[in-house]
Each structure stands twice: as C-alpha cells, then as structure tokens.
Amino acid sequence: MDSSNSTEIAHDYPPFFKIYKDGRIERIAGIEIIPPSLDSKTGVESKDVVISPETGVSARLYIPKTTKESQKKLPLLVYFHGGGFCIETAFSPQYHNYLNSFVAEANVVAVSVEYRRAPEHPVPIAYDDSWTALKWVASHTDGKGPDEWLKNHADLKVCFFAGDSAGANIAHHMGLRVGLEGLAGVKLDGIVLVHTYFWGKEPIGGEDTDAEKRGKIEALWRFFMSSNEYDPKLGSLGCKRVLICIAEKDLFKDRGWYYSELLGKSGYRGVVEVMEAKGEDHVFHLKNSTCENSVALLKRIVSFINQGQA
Structure with missing residues (x-):
C-alpha cells in the first residue's frame, strides 16, 4: 500500500x-482539554451540556459560588472562544481558567459555546452553531428549557456576548443577527470584543509593516472566510453598548479602531467604548492572566457588564 x-x-x-x-x-x-470542575480557587462550578446531538454543538456552563444560595438571578454572559476558527475549544485550559476568574469577578452566569471548527467546518458554520447555542439559551425564557442552572439562576433580560480573536468576530456577528432577527426572551445589553479577528482586502494603519505576518493571516483568512468585508448592516447591532478591547502590539489593532469608526458612521445609536492595552500583543490576557494589564482588562470588562446592574 x-x-x-x-x-x-x-x-x-x-x-x-x-x-x-x-x-x-x-x-x-x-x-488540550480539561473537564468541568468546582474550582478551588474561585469557587466557580462548571458543567458541560450538549445542545445539538446531531451536530455536536455544546457548551460549558459556569455559576459563581454564591449563586445556589441566592434567589436573585444574575446577568448572563455568552462567551465565544478564539483560536482563528480552527483551534482551541470551550474546554481548553486557558478558556476554562479564564471563565472561572471572569465569572467569580463579575458575578455572572456564563455559557461558553463549543462550535464546530474549520477547516473541516469552514465559516459560516461557526456562526450557525453559535446561533443554535443562542436559541438554546433563549429556550430558557420564563423558567422553561432543559437546564436548571439557566432556568433558576440566569437573567436572560440582562445578557452580554463576549469573545476574543475569532470569538470576538463571532460575538459581533451574533450581536448583528440579534439586531436583524431578534432573539425572543433575550435582551442583549452589550457585546465585548477583545482583540477582534477582522481582516480585509487592503491593509489599513500599520498592517503592512510586517509582510510575513500579514501573509500568514491573509492565507488563513482566505482559507476559511467567504467574505473580506464588514457587513453593511453594522448599524443594526442588537445591543445598546459595545466595548472594543485592543492591544498596542497586536496586528489586528487597527481593525479594532476601524470597527469603532465604522460603528460611528453606520447609524449605530449605542455607546461605543475602546480600551487599549499599552505594550501588549494579541490575547496577552490568556497567556499571562496575572500581569497588571490583564488584571486591568478584566476589571474594565467586569465594570462594563456590571454598569447599571447594582
């Protein structure tokens, strides 16, 4: 043979x-993947759920330590992991550890979505899977739905989408879809886009200063994506607030700034905030979660989510 x-x-x-x-x-x-757990450091508990047996779409759910003893429902965070649409999972150690810290700090219930990845499942499958997960979340409106954690502890009227890199790209698309189609029972308050994986046909800002790095990104982007353009319906985002997080040394930095500018020109009527981490590169907060800038980034996102919730 x-x-x-x-x-x-x-x-x-x-x-x-x-x-x-x-x-x-x-x-x-x-x-690498790790199982759900009761995290000894934060007290956050997690578990895995299957959303669609047919496609394998699933999620890891997180609740903070004090949730089960409280009658008060908490804001809901739906998180989309990064990895260029092709690597990492909702069960990767860095995302599991990050969500434990995030949920403890923000005091939210979280759903970390496990979508199918390229190249076996090229975009837009990741978008479709994420939308399937959101419709599953929405099925828990008014105490319905299959999951007890969401029914008993999550306030679907105070919902946020967040993600990093490719996950931020997904969070953007989900926010847009909520604005265009609606998501019955869910009120999307805001989206958080961390080091968003956007690209385009022509370089902007400082993107052309590293030809080798740009070439690798373009090759991967063309391999997965059917379109290089921003959606013309950008102003239809289905939330009232957007937080864009940028890293100074990240090659995607200028796309983040450009996105904020386009929102302003698109007719979007919500509030747009931008935070830039000086001296840092792409997803630095996942690689070193305890450094000063990582702590500051987490606190800024938590403040964004908790704004007006007290």
Missing part, C-alpha cells in the same frame, strides 16, 4: 494545523 499520501502535506498553516494529502488534519496547538 502506498502510504505517501498519509505523510505528504497538502496545506500547512503553522502554528495552527496541517492538512495531509489523504485528507487527515493534524492540529498543532490548542488541542
């Missing part, structure tokens, strides 16, 4: 994955 196809590489996208000529896909990064 000729085994050459099993070792010959058809496409190589370091540090993310390789596609071999026999169709096999080897992910290089973001492959």
Whole structure:
C-alpha cells in the first residue's frame, strides 16, 4: 500500500494545523482539554451540556459560588472562544481558567459555546452553531428549557456576548443577527470584543509593516472566510453598548479602531467604548492572566457588564 499520501502535506498553516494529502488534519496547538470542575480557587462550578446531538454543538456552563444560595438571578454572559476558527475549544485550559476568574469577578452566569471548527467546518458554520447555542439559551425564557442552572439562576433580560480573536468576530456577528432577527426572551445589553479577528482586502494603519505576518493571516483568512468585508448592516447591532478591547502590539489593532469608526458612521445609536492595552500583543490576557494589564482588562470588562446592574 502506498502510504505517501498519509505523510505528504497538502496545506500547512503553522502554528495552527496541517492538512495531509489523504485528507487527515493534524492540529498543532490548542488541542488540550480539561473537564468541568468546582474550582478551588474561585469557587466557580462548571458543567458541560450538549445542545445539538446531531451536530455536536455544546457548551460549558459556569455559576459563581454564591449563586445556589441566592434567589436573585444574575446577568448572563455568552462567551465565544478564539483560536482563528480552527483551534482551541470551550474546554481548553486557558478558556476554562479564564471563565472561572471572569465569572467569580463579575458575578455572572456564563455559557461558553463549543462550535464546530474549520477547516473541516469552514465559516459560516461557526456562526450557525453559535446561533443554535443562542436559541438554546433563549429556550430558557420564563423558567422553561432543559437546564436548571439557566432556568433558576440566569437573567436572560440582562445578557452580554463576549469573545476574543475569532470569538470576538463571532460575538459581533451574533450581536448583528440579534439586531436583524431578534432573539425572543433575550435582551442583549452589550457585546465585548477583545482583540477582534477582522481582516480585509487592503491593509489599513500599520498592517503592512510586517509582510510575513500579514501573509500568514491573509492565507488563513482566505482559507476559511467567504467574505473580506464588514457587513453593511453594522448599524443594526442588537445591543445598546459595545466595548472594543485592543492591544498596542497586536496586528489586528487597527481593525479594532476601524470597527469603532465604522460603528460611528453606520447609524449605530449605542455607546461605543475602546480600551487599549499599552505594550501588549494579541490575547496577552490568556497567556499571562496575572500581569497588571490583564488584571486591568478584566476589571474594565467586569465594570462594563456590571454598569447599571447594582
């Protein structure tokens, strides 16, 4: 038997994955997963739920330590993980640990969405899966739905979407879809976009200063995405507030600023806030969650979510 196809590489996208000529896909990064737990440091409890057995769409749910003893329902955070649409999961250690800290600090109930990833499932499948997850969340309106945590502890009238990198891209698209289609039973208060993975046909700002890095991003973007443009219906975002978080050394920084400018020109009537972390690079807060800028970023997002909730 000729085994050459099993070792010959058809496409190589370091540090993310390789596609071999026999169709096999080897992910290089973001492959570790850990189980849900009762986190000893934060007291946050988590569990996994299957949303769609047919597609495998699922989620990891988080509740803070004091929730079960309280009758008061808490704001709901729906989180979309990053990883360039192709690596990482809702069950990755860095996202599990980040959501534990986030939920404890913000005192929210969280749903971390596990969507199908490219290249096996190219965009827009991640968007469709995320929308499926949101409709599942919405099914818990008025004490209905299958999950006791959401029925008993989550206030669907105070909901936020958040994500980093590709997850921020998804959060944007979900916010837009809520604005265009509605999500019965859910009131989307705001979205938080951290180091958003946006791109385009032409370089803007300082994007053309690193040709090699730009080339890698463009190759991956073309491989996954059917469109390079911002949606012309941007002003239809279904929330009243947007927080855009930017890192000074991130190649996607200028896209974040550009997004904020487009919101202002689109007719969007909500409030747009921008926070830039000086001296930091893409998703620095996941790589070093205890540094000064990571702590400041978390506190800013928590403040954004808790604004007006006291």
